[in-house]
Amino acid sequence: MHPIAVILPVYNGGEYLKLSVESVLGQGFGEFEFYILDDYSTDESWSYLTSIQDKRVKLFRNEKNKGLFYNLNFLINHSAEPLIKLWSQDDIMYPECLEKTVAFHRKHPDIGFSYSERHYIDGDGAIIPVQVTDRTPEIVSTTLHSRIAFYTGSIAGNIANVTLSRDALNRVGLFREDMKISGDFDMWVRLARDHAVGFLKEPLIQLRDHKNQLSRQEKYYVFHLKEDLQVYHYLLSYVSANERIEGRRLLRDYKLLFYYTLMAKSLIKGRFRTFSHFYGLLSRFDNMGLLTVSFLRQRIFQRNRYNSPFRDNAVIIEKNT
Known part of the structure; x- marks a missing residue:
């Protein structure tokens, strides 16, 4: 063989x-x-x-x-x-x-x-x-x-x-x-x-x-978020308590912030149905108040963190290991 x-x-x-x-x-x-x-x-x-x-x-x-x-x-x-x-x-x-x-x-x-x-x-x-x-x-x-x-x-x-x-x-x-x-x-x-x-x-x-x-199409991201959240629920179930706390913080400041930004853009563009889908998914998974604070902080300091490519991410994570 x-x-x-x-x-x-x-x-x-x-x-x-x-x-x-x-x-x-x-x-x-x-x-x-x-x-x-x-x-x-x-x-x-x-x-x-x-x-x-x-x-x-x-x-x-x-x-x-x-x-x-x-x-x-x-x-x-x-x-x-x-x-x-x-x-x-x-x-x-x-x-x-x-x-x-x-x-x-x-x-x-x-x-x-x-x-x-x-x-x-x-x-x-x-x-x-x-x-x-x-x-x-x-x-x-x-x-x-x-x-x-x-x-x-x-x-x-x-x-x-x-x-x-x-x-x-x-x-x-x-x-x-x-x-x-x-x-x-x-x-x-x-x-x-x-x-x-x-x-x-x-x-x-x-x-x-x-x-x-497909990843260039807007509707893709609503379905992507829905399925990603299922994976994150599973991931959160098997990490340690400390890793779970850190994981939720990382999610909020990076991955979920990306989707929150798409949600905000859909509202600005008047795409209310898309906004509603994003809001419903995010609010069932995380605290929208904390997500909003993270979003505003990113906008104030102009940190493009939610859009970082993986290889930049690996550098940052390894430095903190």
């Missing part, structure tokens, strides 16, 4: 799908299987996929659209390799990605999952400069992961940046199919409860940032 499976859900992959697939098939490390599930695409994705002539590729197709987390679970269940590299139709692997990922997991066999440094690219494939210094340790403990999760949410930033340990996955279960957006964040939090997280400190992939992605 090969040491690693690459799993790729596809839905209307468009112009980037071929580049993404070719970056996997072009890996210098050949000991992998490549499982692809087409989620009933309406473009030419399936036609392209069926044209691929490579024995490592295993193709499946849904008879109707079923969503990301169903597709990931399907592919996990149809693979058997001990490591599972999650992949995306928009992104690019560097040629040494799988080789270095497998070597890292062999060095750290007890981690629940790993993620790597990454480059961001625009719709044309040009690298987007990011001026940050990442001091996140190679092995992230459960406690540090919790602090990062309270601060910024998903530690990995993107599903395509993650490799799962099948042994750890068997202990916590599959992705939640009732979630549409935060199922990945939920998975990382469940895995990190009893397993350390690994961080490869060099870019192994290119993540594409383009304007048509």
Whole structure:
């Protein structure tokens, strides 16, 4: 058996799908299987996929659209390799990605999952400069992961940046199919409860940032908040009492402040239904008076804390560890 499976859900992959697939098939490390599930695409994705002539590729197709987390679970269940590299139709692997990922997991066999440094690219494939210094340790403990999760949410930033340990996955279960957006964040939090997280400190992939992605749409954030709060309820249930106090403070000053700002903007724009959704979710989870104080403090001192990228967050958190 090969040491690693690459799993790729596809839905209307468009112009980037071929580049993404070719970056996997072009890996210098050949000991992998490549499982692809087409989620009933309406473009030419399936036609392209069926044209691929490579024995490592295993193709499946849904008879109707079923969503990301169903597709990931399907592919996990149809693979058997001990490591599972999650992949995306928009992104690019560097040629040494799988080789270095497998070597890292062999060095750290007890981690629940790993993620790597990454480059961001625009719709044309040009690298987007990011001026940050990442001091996140190679092995992230459960406690540090919790602090990062309270601060910024998903530690990995993107599903395509993650490799799962099948042994750890068997202990916590599959992705939640009732979630549409935060199922990945939920998975990382469940895995990190009893397993350390690994961080490869060099870019192994290119993540594409383009304007048509769901995360650019306003309505996305209401659903994102609703599902994120479910994950935070679970995270708060297993950290220590002191970590719970700190976690609520971090949430209020960073992650929830981001959503509070979106709520305020929706009110200013006269989008009262959106405002009502945000208000209802936030008020059931936290004290709106304290959130308002945090918001006003941020506005007065012009601190853009709620919008900080993860790598800046990691620096701040590690300095306080």
